[in-house]
Amino acid sequence: MAIMSEPVVLLDQGDGPVRILRLNRPQVLNALNSEVMEALVAHLEALDKDDTVAVVVLTGQGRAFAAGADISELQGQTAVTMLTSPQINRWEHIRQFSKPLIAAVKGYALGGGMELVMACDMVIAAEGARFGQPEIKIGVMPGAGGTQRLTKTIGKVRAMEMVLTGKNMTADEAYAHGLVNRVVPAEAVEQVAVELAQEIAAMPQVAVRLAKESVLTAIDTPLEEGLKHERRLFSLLFATEDQQEGMKAFLEKRAPIFRGR
Numbered sequence: 417m418a419i420m421s422e423p424v425v426l427l428d429q430g431d432g433p434v435r436i437l438r439l440n441r442p443q444v445l446n447a448l449n450s451e452v453m454e455a456l457v458a459h460l461e462a463l464d465k466d467d468t469v470a471v472v473v474l475t476g477q478g479r480a481f482a483a484g485a486d487i488s489e490l491q492g493q494t495a496v497t498m499l500t501s502p503q504i505n506r507w508e509h510i511r512q513f514s515k516p517l518i519a520a521v522k523g524y525a526l527g528g529g530m531e532l533v534m535a536c537d538m539v540i541a542a543e544g545a546r547f548g549q550p551e552i553k554i555g556v557m558p559g560a561g562g563t564q565r566l567t568k569t570i571g572k573v574r575a576m577e578m579v580l581t582g583k584n585m586t587a588d589e590a591y592a593h594g595l596v597n598r599v600v601p602a603e604a605v606e607q608v609a610v611e612l613a614q615e616i617a618a619m620p621q622v623a624v625r626l627a628k629e630s631v632l633t634a635i636d637t638p639l640e641e642g643l644k645h646e647r648r649l650f651s652l653l654f655a656t657e658d659q660q661e662g663m664k665a666f667l668e669k670r671a672p673i674f675r676g677r
Contacts, residue, residue, distance in 0.1 A: 425455040426477070433470035433617040434610055435463055442478025448528040453506045460513045467676070470617035470624070472513075473609045474536060475520040482529030484550070507560045510535045511632075514625050516616050520609035521545045522602050526584070531558060534565040537628060539595065540609040541587040542602035547595060548584035568635060569594055620658030621676040 428436035437459055439446040446452075463469045476482055510517075510532070519525075519536040526548045533539055533547065541547075549562045557563065558579060567575040570593040578585065587599045600608050616624060626649040634642045653659050658674045665672035 423455065424449075424452045425459055427459055432614070433468060434473065434613040435469050435471075436473045436475065436606070436610070439474075439476040439482055442476075442480075445480035445483035445524060446476040446478065446529070447484060448482055448532065457506045457509045460510060460517075464514055469515065470621050470676075471516045471518065471613035473518045473520055473606070473613050474532075475606055475609070476522065476529075478523075480523035480529070481519070481521040481525040481545070482532055483524040484527030484529055507531070507535065514628070516613070516624065516628055518609050518613055520605045521547075521587075521596070522605050524548075527551055527558070527562075528560055531560040531562045531565070534561060534569065534595070537631075538597050538612065539590075540605055540612065541590060541596040541599050542605045543587055543599055544602055545587040545590070545599075546584045547587075547590050548582065549579050550582035550584070552580060553582045618674075620656070620662060620672075620674040622656050622658060623653050626653060 422440055424440050426438040426440045428438070430436065437456065439448075439452060439456070441447060441449075441452065460472070463472055516538065517536045519533045519539045521533060521539060522542040522545060524546050525533045526546070527550060530547050530549055549558045549566065551557050551559075551562070558566075563575070563579055566578065569575075570578075574593060577583065585593070585595070587596065590596045591599050597612075598608060630642075630646045630649050633645050637645070657677050658672075661674060662672045
């Protein structure tokens with residue numbers, strides 16, 4: 417009888433609106449290969465369609481979040497296979513996830529692992545976490561958003577140093593440069609991330625999703641275009657029941673009861 421191996425991405429169903437996804441290749445520090453990325457995207461696409469899910473926490477099993485791409489899988493690639501690989505398209509699927517995605521980072525988040533962190537919306541980091549883009553040390557460069565998102569977050573000169581030297585950044589440095597929301601003891605990382613997720617899950621969910629869309633638009637568009645997009649989304653929320661309930665509850669000085677519609 418064949419022995420069934422554990423899934424490379426685990427889903428904690430939970431009993432509320434928060435779900436936890438765990439990268440599950442601890443023996444290789446959760447290195448990201450095509451199987452992991454395919455499973456991660458499949459989970460996120462299913463969770464995006466699940467109306468009972470409001471927020472997702474992403475973390476790694478074992479000692480690391482994700483220590484980069486699986487080099488054994490990349491070594492035999494060519495320029496043509498890399499350009500035509502579905503792997504890069506999977507990163508776009510992660511970016512299109514419409515609900516808040518919170519990274520809970522312990523240990524290393526390097527290379528593709530750091531790019532995955534930056535594809536999330538918020539980040540809770542352990543005190544001993546390390547972030548970096550070390551691709552230059554093996555003859556390549558970040559290829560899944562590392563040069564772009566890192567530069568937009570911490571600025572040209574700091575991003576240039578990290579990318580061109582491959583040096584790691586501590587959790588405290590990442591916090592100082594705006595890469596993470598909070599730095600907490602390692603044993604509290606997942607708990608703090610879930611508490612943040614629960615806080616967001618208690619908010620009106622249509623507004624949460626449109627607000628996320630608007631913030632992400634600010635990163636990718638000029639200010640004038642972003643302001644127009646923001647105004648459209650703001651106006652659309654006046655068609656929701658939660659907007660009516662929220663404002664009515666405020667005027668009546670009571671807690672609102674949001675229904676996600």
